[in-house]
Amino acid sequence: MxxxxxxxxxxxxxxxxxxxxxxxxxxxxxxxxxxxxxxxxxxxxxxxxxxxxxxxxxxxxxxxxxxxxxxxxxxxxxxxxxxxxxxxxxxxxxxxxxxxxxxxxxxxxxxxxxxxxxxxxxxxxxxxxxxxxxxxxxxxxxxxxxxxxxxxxxxxxxxxxxxxxxxxxxxxxxxxxxxxxxxxxxxxxxxxxxxxxxxxxxxxxxxxxxxxxxxxxxxxxxxxxxxxxxxxxxxxxxxxxxxxQIEFGYEPTTTQTDLEQKILAEQHYRRGDITEDVIRSTQVRVKYQEEANPLNTESHVFQVGDIVLGNDTFGKYKNELQVVLVAHEDSRKNKIGTILKEERFLLEYIYPWSKFRFQKQ
CATH class of the missing domain: 3.20.20.70 (Aldolase class I)
Known part of the structure; x- marks a missing residue:
């Protein structure tokens, strides 16, 4: 309707x-x-x-x-x-x-x-x-x-x-x-x-x-x-x-690159075989597999609502986008933004195969 x-x-x-x-x-x-x-x-x-x-x-x-x-x-x-x-x-x-x-x-x-x-x-x-x-x-x-x-x-x-x-x-x-x-x-x-x-x-x-x-x-x-x-x-x-679809407002990191901006502007969907720790958008890693993405200077201790991207040290998972659902640390991922605090509760509405986008604030 x-x-x-x-x-x-x-x-x-x-x-x-x-x-x-x-x-x-x-x-x-x-x-x-x-x-x-x-x-x-x-x-x-x-x-x-x-x-x-x-x-x-x-x-x-x-x-x-x-x-x-x-x-x-x-x-x-x-x-x-x-x-x-x-x-x-x-x-x-x-x-x-x-x-x-x-x-x-x-x-x-x-x-x-x-x-x-x-x-x-x-x-x-x-x-x-x-x-x-x-x-x-x-x-x-x-x-x-x-x-x-x-x-x-x-x-x-x-x-x-x-x-x-x-x-x-x-x-x-x-x-x-x-x-x-x-x-x-x-x-x-x-x-x-x-x-x-x-x-x-x-x-x-x-x-x-x-x-x-x-x-x-x-x-x-x-x-x-x-x-x-x-x-x-x-x-x-x-x-x-x-x-x-949900379009999350997010705050970019101060070190955001052109590649990260391009990936954030893509249409995303959550994998059907979900995990509890992160929301995975995997097609972008295929589309941007040839794009270099070096380890950045942001903190690699991630909190709920952080948007992260696999960096060059992450092998086949380079340039895979993830949204953090459970706090964790992983130097193979770069933090590229954070979903607005007031919108983080909307993460629970991202189901298997749910489509979602990001909007820079």
Whole structure:
């Protein structure tokens, strides 16, 4: 399934002009999903329609798929029937996200709505919620899943729980989404905003690291910035994240050579017959077997996350690239760089035959 990136807008806490400027920047960088919260609305049905309609149609013209976050109170306050979702279609939305679920049968009926709207389910519950809906023969082509975000520090999902919840949706091939948080805390649904990630472990990580991690899990198809507004630098950096494989940010050694730069720029993959101590990329030693690589002056005591290359003393293993998983010493290898500290946990997602790349910082 195609992997996408997205942003969030909170119309009841923002200005239309500012939102439009933000949307234009994001669209120009390849962002394609827009999450819009309706949980805070206090206006009448007519005023709500006027406010949201202009924003949504502007977004659609930029190529965004627009999902509205709704709760049962929205249906009550705006006098909307679950059997008639035409109000959301008139706003221009592609679908609605049900922040709170119902009995399963109601969700299944909603997937057959005459307006052709997507029904997006809350993924952040490790229960048989989706199975119940599907037991009522729901239209799976109209079903998405999207996790919650968590504005309060220390309330985000733990990873193993997130994984279990997500697997319930992925096994049925549904499109899934989750949230990451940018440094800004200006925009969000509530007065508390300690960032808006799905995973608690992401709350203080760089935005790009959060994105890399969610894609690396292979459980999430769409990564959305939960809060706003992300800076121009953050939007640009997120747009450049490799969505198909992990691309480790690394710091080069001060003695890095042209050969090392060339090898680091190659496409790498881990050997299928793995070892616990290092990740081995062996094809580069074949391609560069004739290239000289003398012993360098860097330390030959290696730590986890170091990137090393077999030197001229290593015989047939000369110019084999390895990433260190267990600290060790070996003078037959040259240290050529170090994976960024905040990204070293991503090494556990490099499986047998996994593809990976490096990006100089």
């Amino acid at each position: 195609k992997r996408e990136i997205g942003i969030s807008i909170y119309p009841d806490r923002s200005e239309l002009k500012t939102d439009q400027e933000y949307l234009k920047k994001a669209a120009d960088l390849g962002f394609t999903r827009l999450f819009i919260s309706m949980l805070e609305i206090t206006d009448t049905k007519e005023k709500t329609k006027e406010k949201f309609q202009s924003l949504i149609y502007f977004s659609r013209k930029l190529g965004f798929e627009v999902m509205l976050d709704v709760a049962p109170s929205i249906f009550t306050d705006l006098e909307i029937s679950y059997d008639d979702l035409s109000f959301f279609a008139e706003l221009g939305a592609h679908g609605i996200r049900l922040d709170v679920g119902f009995d399963g049968f109601k969700e299944s009926m909603m997937t057959y709505n005459e307006q052709g709207l997507i029904i997006e389910l809350n993924m952040s519950h490790d229960i048989a919620y989706l199975d119940n809906i599907l037991s009522y023969q729901a239209n799976t082509s109209a079903l998405y899943g999207c996790h919650n975000f968590y504005p309060q520090e220390r309330t985000g999902l733990p990873y193993e729980f997130f994984k279990s919840c997500s697997e319930r949706f992925k096994k049925y091939g549904l499109k899934t989404a989750a949230f990451v948080t940018c440094a800004s805390k200006d925009q969000g649904p509530w007065d508390i905003n300690d960032g808006l990630p799905t995973l608690e472990m992401h709350r203080h990580l760089p935005l790009t690291t959060q994105v890399k991690h969610l894609f690396a899990t292979e459980l999430i198809d769409v990564v959305i910035i939960g809060n706003g507004y992300a800076s121009d630098e953050e939007l640009l950096a997120m747009s450049k994240v490799n969505r198909t």
